[in-house]
Amino acid sequence: MLLALIVVPLAAAVLTLLLGKDVRLVRGAALGAAVAELGIAGAVWQQYAASGERIAFVVGGSDSATFLRWAADGLCIPLIALTAVLGVMAVLASWQVERPASHMALLLGLEAAVMGVFLAADLLLFYAAWEAVLIPMFFLIGGWGHENRRAAALKFFIYTFAGSALMLVGIVLLIVWGGAGTVMTGETGGLVTGSEQLVFWLLAAGFLVKIPVVPLHTWLPDAHVEAPTAGSIMLAGVLLKMGAYGLARLCVPYAPSAFADAAPILAALGVVGIVYGAAMALGQSDLKRLVAYSSVSHMGFVILGIASGTELGWQGALLAMVSHGLVAALLFFLVGALYERAHTREIAAFGGVGVSLPTWASVFVFASLASLGLPGLSGFPGEFAAIVSAFDRFGGVVAVAGIGIVLAGAYALRAVRGVVHGEPPADAGSGGEEVDERPSRAAWADLSVRELAVVVPLAALIVFLGVWPRAVTDIASVTVAALAAMSGGR
Secondary structure (H helix, E strand, C coil), X not given: CCCHHHHHHHHHHHHHHHHCCXXXXXXXXXXXXXXXXXXXXXXXXXXXXXXXXXXXXXXXXXXXXXXXXXXXXXXXXHHHHHHHHHHHHHHHHCCCCCCHHHHHHHHHHHHHHHHHHHHECCHHHHHHHHHHHHHHHHHHHHHHCCCCHHHHHHHHHHHHHHHHHHHHHHHHHHHHHHCCCCCCCCCCCCCCHHHHHHHHHHHHHHHHHHCCCCCCCCHHHHHHHHCXXXXXXXXXXXXXXXXXXXXXXXXXXXXXXXXXXXXXXXXXXXXXXXXXXXXXXXXXXXXXXXXXXXXXXXXXXXXXXXXXXXXXXXXXXXXXXXXHHHHHHHHHHHHHHHHHHHCCCEHHHCCCHHHHXXXXXXXXXXXXXXXXXXXXXXXXXXXXXXXXXXXXXXXXXXXXXXXXXXXXXXXXXXXXHHXXXXXXXXXXXCCCCCHHHCCCHHHCCCCCHHHHHHHHHHHHXXXXXXXXXXXXXXXXXXXXXXXXXXXXXX
């Protein structure tokens, strides 16, 4: 069943290419595969939840040296489910793209590679899947992005490839010095103290670029702004989570002492990311770039939870990852839908959208409140748990993150005020970059049935996890407890 999570999207990717120019069949094949992937992910979740001992499922040989070993546990299963949900939404968001066969094939290939990262139970297999993620995302940005797409795609590739090259060196040293083979159990022959520090930072380099932490974040806003809507959904919703997942999956089991030593540094990076990302978001005039910088801020809470090393912190980090994936996907989809109608993302070009597009505006206000971490919505329990757990360990340093929380309210309310409320500018409806090229507001249509099929499930999940976070914490409890024990938490 685990292998099906990789095989199904890969097979569908090949099928979409074979279908060629038959747009209806291409769309149907892609959507059918994405829905099937969601069903398989749900079955894996249910099977794991029903297993009393919560033992990881392994496909392949039982020998740790055996290649092509796949496994799932409480840490990766919520992320697998998130990937499957967003895979469906990304396909629906790509319904009107040019060259749909190639676009859908890349999107499905990306989903398969991400599943490979989360399911890999072998170090070399993990690295292979990690690298495979770069290829479809590079071509999605470069082939279907906006004006500066090629530069953004190249920047994305250079940053992430450089980080993964350092990670490869760490993996090789781990295998050579520690005799490591498997990812899920952290099996190792033991590393001497000096080598453990070196291996930890080599591995962490690749993961911190992907998250990303400040100052390794500069590729992210450019990639988001230039990427097509589906690319932004998968990038913010899933790819950023790979970095935090890697820290948990590799750095903690293989280098626990080095992780404990690095915890204050990680906490400081988390605080810097929270404040800096929020401050930069507040200063943006481009609505999509604002959402992109908010991702830098939100992932700072994930780093704080991980750095705490406590069970509460790990649970908070996982909840924050899942929540951010849903909220960011919803926001990027809404911005993409607005851009399709207005041909601009400049906040100053809007005003009064609540009158023109009441349904879109209502969902945008909801998503903005979710991004703020409003109690009752998914962002609150995870980020609150991360802050509490980190404050208990690091004290006053973490209190600085409160500045970022205040700034988050400022940039979210600024976006809502500038876009939804007020009066449209005098030239609204008559220009984009060029005033006479912007479609008239009279021609704007509110969210379609297809678009509602994206926003309604995402909104429902955001409410559900805000009210019942135990849906994630219960499934992750055994794995999280083990991570806390290894990282010196409680």
